[in-house]
Amino acid sequence: MDDQRGVDALVLRVAILVLALALPAWIALSVAVVLGRLRYDRRLRDVRVDELRPRESARLIRRARGRPRTEWGRWRRVAALTRLARAHDLAAPSLLHPALADPDPRIATAAIRSLGDLGDEWAIEILVAALRSGSAPRSRIAAELERLAPAPGLRFMPLLRDRDPAVRFWGATLLCPYPEIAHENMIALTWDPDPNVRAAAVETLGTRSGDAVGAATLARLDDPAWFVRVHAARAAGHVLGVAAGPAISRLLADPQWWVRSAAKDAFRGMGSDAVPVLLPVLTHADPFARNGAAEVLQDIGFVDALALEQPESPLLERIYEAGGEGLRDAAEHRAEERRPSRNARAA
Amino acid sequence: MTEALGIVVLVCLGYLLLTNLVYVVLVAIAAIENGVRRHETSSEDYRVLASSRFTIPVSVIVAAYDEESAIESTVRSLLALDYPEYEVIVINDGSNDATLARLRNLFELEPNEMFVRRIFETEEVRAIYRSTEHPNLVVVDKENGGKADALNAGLNVARFRYVCGVDADTVFDRDALLKGMRLVIQDPARVIGVTSHLTIARDPEHAMAAPPGKRPIDGSPLLAYQHLDYLRAFFNNRLAWSKLGFMLCSVGAFQIWRRDVLEEVGGYSREFTCEDIELTFRVHERFLREGRDYEILCLPDNVGTTEGPDTAGKLVAQRERWQRVIDETVWHYRGMWFRPRYKSVGLVGAPFYLLTEVLAPAFEVLALVSLPLSLVLGVFDLTVFGVMLLAIAFTNAALTACAILLDDLQSRTYRKRDLARLLLLAPFDLVLYRPLIVWARLKGSWRFLHGDKAWHKFERNAREAPA
Incomplete structure (x- = not known):
């Protein structure tokens, strides 16, 4: 009985102690929430965000x-x-x-x-x-x-000659919006020993123009580092357009998915000009190259145009063969959806 | 008999005291972390991040199963994100309702073949659609395989280096991705995973329509208590876990991961009831076992509002599932418990989950049985019992008020009158809300012991028709 009373008293003491801590804590925190919010709202009304009073300063x-x-x-x-x-x-x-x-x-x-x-x-x-x-x-x-x-482009020039490849990388990247600066240096950096620097230089060259720039981007399509090839494919597409098509088309069979994807992006960027380059790829020995070419022909609207104008065309069949059943189903579905509105317009 | 009962009650009270002490310590750590993050946020310039070409692109993956009522607002909020480069990939996981039809109508989808990588084996993809209206929206229609399978299908399609898995019933703030990626951009080599604070509403779209500072908190007490539950989970626990290096649950509604990490650990697992906690544990296990330097973070920024169950039945269904996945994961990774090799995850995080989540239902049952019995048998008199209940209720209320304060300091999102209502509701949590959660946890633990791994998705709330 005494033990029980002892437990009772112990529990009561602990409970009172906890309550004595928790209740004031709840009240204090609640007041802090409300007052803090009122104060914040008042400050928001009174002061403009960037303005400092002398005392505050x-x-x-x-x-x-x-x-x-x-x-x-x-x-x-x-x-x-x-x-x-x-x-x-x-x-x-x-x-x-x-x-x-x-x-x-x-x-x-x-x-x-x-x-x-x-x-x-x-x-x-x-x-x-x-x-x-x-x-x-x-x-x-x-x-x-x-x-x-004002744009600090010229300040980035010395970065291109830094010993640290990370600094050269950022130098090349930051000079992207300045097509008039460091033309030769940028081309030279496409031969940098560090692949990250080569990638940055090629990416920046993709926003420029000229024969030397085009040649530099083409040269990097065979770079041993796959991410350099990624940037080279996009850059060559931008700079040279369809003239770079045959070289870029090789990358549709690249072992790296990212490179194949970049090559497809480059062809998408060329629009319908890419068609003559892509048609021979439909019979490429590599299945990735074949379905990549078919996918791009679909994305640039060539497949849809054929499906609407010449649905029985052997060329369309060749594309379907290269792209597989999924591509055929999707194209036929789109053509079906478009046909009624086209017929209505013709009527 | 009464002596044994007294001992049982003392054990239960001892457990309660211990867990609350742990919570108080965590709250103190969370308060410091919240303050640091608040200063960080105030010195951040989101306009620079939003316009910089150096902001890392992200693939947002939405797994949708029977979400016809919610999918529109989710996808629209994602398409409106303020972020320089991102894509939205919605996976229709074999829905039985009109989810796909709605998406096709709303976003002008056209079937479009894409040759994607097959990094993860998934159920068969039936078709891929692209939006003619939004070039960055892709919809993948596939056979049903569960949320983990759907997210893996999204990973196969994703083009970018970071992925953000989100739920299809969540509406996001315009700057959700900027807030989430802010720390990743600073240190992409170390920060491999990020989650952030989400709130809850019966109808997220309606709740998010109001500007920050004037946002309402749902009027229903059930939703308000869930709101408090979320605040406690994010502000009192996860912030502290994040600070201490054992962020154990990157929540499914908003989880940013570096994609190569997901590829390395094998993607989302279909072997568990839910995918999020297990994945977080798996990443920790892998990186700590290999002694690699990394961070998985939880941020206090409010990134969106998710749909909360609006009836007790739906809430129990959801929470029993959560309990099951916690039990499954903590048990599956029992090799990490108390192992110094797993640092704070093994020494503190996993044991913390064991103590406060896995073992909790057992203590709760003991307390539910022994406390009334001890009152009836006269082990305790009514005064002791009453003071004890008050102590428990106000301890919980004080911890809840802490979470409300930390949230309001960080985001200033809600109306003042709603904050006051939450503060007043807090002491009654013990009698009005906790019994439901205890019941759900018991059910979850029971089903875990019986090896049940079904999802038991709760039926979506009825939403206001769009204007």
């Missing part, structure tokens, strides 16, 4: 100057820096340096984003230096550099 500068040791504290510093940069506060540039050097790449990235907000000459310099050092994700730095105006 001073508070943010103090916070940005601090040397917090905890992750939480570092993030508060980054948040302060972001607010200062967005408000174009004069103190922002000098305060960004420590955050850029932070060993945590996420914090360095946040600082990089703030540099993009500043967007002046100093910021470009720092961003390019960060791209070289790799202190933050390079794709993120590149995204910031690309949105800067």
